[in-house]
Amino acid sequence: MRASLYEAYGTVFEGALIEEIASVAKLVDFNAGDVLIDIGQYIKTMPLLIQGAIRIMREDFDAGELLLYFIEKGDTCAMTLACCMGDKKSEIKAIAENNGTVAMIPVGKMEEWMGKYKSWQAFVFASYNNRFNELLSAIDNIAFMHMDERLYNYLQETSKVNDSRTINKTHQEIAYALNSSRVVVSRLLKALENEGKITLNRNNIELLD
Amino acid sequence: MRASLYEAYGTVFEGALIEEIASVAKLVDFNAGDVLIDIGQYIKTMPLLIQGAIRIMREDFDAGELLLYFIEKGDTCAMTLACCMGDKKSEIKAIAENNGTVAMIPVGKMEEWMGKYKSWQAFVFASYNNRFNELLSAIDNIAFMHMDERLYNYLQETSKVNDSRTINKTHQEIAYALNSSRVVVSRLLKALENEGKITLNRNNIELLD
DNA sequence: GGCCATCGGTAACAATTGTTACCGTTTACA
């Protein structure tokens, strides 16, 4: 556990803090597709991502859902931070994009560390700022970009967080992430293939370039 | 100055903090339409809104702009907070919606107060959380709602922050806020009028119901 | 092999939104 903590957080946290994290945190493994946090849920323990990627989704009561952004190793979800601090219900849904591990930290410790460790305080603020910027990017995406651009964007991001040029997703799954429909996604993917940017196969998309 | 600070922040800050704010802050009046913060700008002083309303806009390099949310008395802009703390460029534009007043606080004081005043720390976190939720609402708006709903929503919010059922805006201005075009806004406003939800006049819209 | 669910290609059509163009009214101001 120490080793993986050092690998993911060695550059952001001071040694004493990592030791303390190691002493109170519980490591939890998850599998692709696991729902880690659901909307309306109260959060009692704060997750620090050690390995893997998580997608953060927004859901409408009836109009579907939308991918906001991905979280990767060394990140935490500032939304969740906000929930913990404010003792509020979660406004977002967190789903494992692939297999990975989180370190779960009791909420009480977080507040204690805010005063005790400079590096923790800096981390919390940096997380807030990163998430702000991710949300702004998400807004830029849906407000200023067309579906074809959003789709290509999504393919690139997905490729990045899964560390593979091959994307194993169905058109339906992609449609959910973009809050669109399967037919539209198929149509635009076909266009991207004709432009020579991707190749299409059943259950998998290959990013070229 | 003390009086207006107490009126806007008396319930969130402890007395000693308000006194200290009063001793270091500079009151600045602004007029409707003033650009208070522009994209790419560095922030050296933090504004606390005493009176009036400010609209926070996101801008695309060529695809126009979009209203994210309004800030009202007793609020501050967490984006700006983030800029100050992180010494980053502003990602948003802040424009006065009407006439008002802000108290400008040197960045250095903010960090000092984080350790010194519990109520300041709580205020900073609450601001972050509020802004998160505002951003999520903005995303819900553009992702899940149609233009006619967004327009009606905009009219109601604008009515609220200006404390008037009459909205003195041109169709063009509304189109900018919604990142749409004048013709579309005129069309949908006319539809709203036919539904009996508003009445239209030159340079002014009356909210009914 | 036969059955069934999933997946994706495609067409046809509808709805929404954006674009261009034109025109009459109102307002500001020289």
Place this chain on the structure above:
DNA sequence: TGTAAACGGTAACAATTGTTACCGATGGCC
């Protein structure tokens, strides 16, 4: 008073996105 700019109504059309429907291919499973 005259002129130009701003404002908004409207039509016609284009582009984008969503919806429904159908169909062949694939793969799991009995």
